[in-house]
Amino acid sequence: MAVNIPQKKDLLNAAGRIANKIHNTPILTSEYLNKRFNTQLFFKCENFQKAGAFKSRGAVNAVFSLTSVEASKGVATHSSGNHAQALARAARLRNIPAYIVMPENAPQVKVAAVKAYGGIITFCKPMLKAREQTLREVLSETGAIEIHPYDNFQVVSGQATAAMEIFNKISPDLILVPVGGGGLLSGTALAAHYFLSRTEVIACEPKEADDARRSFLAGRIIPSVNPDTIADGLLTSLGVLPFEIIKKYVKDIVTVEEESIKAAMRIIYERMKIVVEPSAAVPLAAVLEEKVDLKGKKAAVILSGGNIDLDKINQYI
């Protein structure tokens, strides 16, 4: 089956569609890190994004791409993470319901965040099958449209806008991006391909959840089985659409140790004085492990999000 890959115009449309509904987030630098690694690092701060993560880009783009008829019965997804909050917020902006299927063991802080954005939650057993089955039931009862967290044309197009904003300010030699389901990675790869094709896109992944790297090497999607990493945003397997793009336009996928993720978290908190979630620290972990040659180069790093359970923060740093 041929997969429909977003074109340049789709990315430009996404950027226009979401411009006044998300933040054009700041890009920070760290003298300390630049000196230490003899490089120029530019951190795109999606932790400051609406709802605390890049996910707002794709969710807003997907929700506002719907026709009035399509949108009329609302949107739905299963997610216990940042996509749930982002979709609930995007739906509220459009004044339509968002039905969110969440596992009954989801952290209270995530449940509260979705509710605060007006999301309508249906709880289910924490297994993937139960989540999918419950979502099917919700879709059929409500007539809502499913907005998948990453295996969705408009979501991928929306995630591309983070890199587009980077290119409007700097021309990096490399972009380092964390990879989970592949939405941000594939969007970033498309943005580089269409707007600054000399920029190499490098994906960074926890070694304990290295399905993307294994899939990349094998040329087919290898599902994630019992991944065990503190980077809880990167547990999912690659989506079909993201994988088609990743195969074509991503230069490499490197993996990092858990200890490096913690060390990277600590550097970001101590030196840059900003709050990020563990998934966002994975690219800097790759820098710490010297998995990428940065000497004398300009490298952009997407800090993907800042939603962290503060009660557990000492497990992460």
Added chain:
Amino acid sequence: MAVNIPQKKDLLNAAGRIANKIHNTPILTSEYLNKRFNTQLFFKCENFQKAGAFKSRGAVNAVFSLTSVEASKGVATHSSGNHAQALARAARLRNIPAYIVMPENAPQVKVAAVKAYGGIITFCKPMLKAREQTLREVLSETGAIEIHPYDNFQVVSGQATAAMEIFNKISPDLILVPVGGGGLLSGTALAAHYFLSRTEVIACEPKEADDARRSFLAGRIIPSVNPDTIADGLLTSLGVLPFEIIKKYVKDIVTVEEESIKAAMRIIYERMKIVVEPSAAVPLAAVLEEKVDLKGKKAAVILSGGNIDLDKINQYI
């Protein structure tokens, strides 16, 4: 004895002197907080300042105000906090030695930070008398000039520049500032007096270290005795020069509970996604306790610093 208070020209000179040696830090806003308190809050992010706190302003101004002869033998202070790092950094910028007297029980992270900036440390017993005595010895052995953390004309002038930067961007009705020794507070009060005199300056202080409020009410400096607060930057007693200014130009000093400081810390981390130290959260704690009437007003809040021992962060939030 008449105290020599910095004039408008001294503040302008300070701003010019330090401009290319410190950050003009960003001002952040929070939709969540503005809605919750029906106000407009503007957070001046001195946690992003060089060496992690506003202290760099005063330290750089003091060090670069010295004549070549005065500076030739270096500078000295006793401090276990942000002034120590800031002074070490400022001295390194001028290529002169910084002698820092620190208590032998100072946190390892603070000692390491001072060393990283090239500070020459002399350890002493943790009592104030021992610190002062050791500093006197260091001064007499080295011929260095003492740069007091707050009871210093050029330090106060330098601290005033944070508020001056605020006034260049917005015209707040109020400024909320934490108070310890009074350097930031008195500098802010002078800046308001000279540049936007309708702005009311409100000091915020932990109830468990309320010597500034008691001094303010009594009209004379009442030393801090066994203060016990997580806001470790606010333990010191008021300085003579700051107090003269505070008496004249500060509208009020309000106090807050420890639990409110923790709650404010959590809001800043969770909602604004930035790292601050407990002292910096004290003004927002005053907002949470509704100690200041902000309805319909514009209020600037100085987030004074971001140097926190991450190993202890769960004690603070």
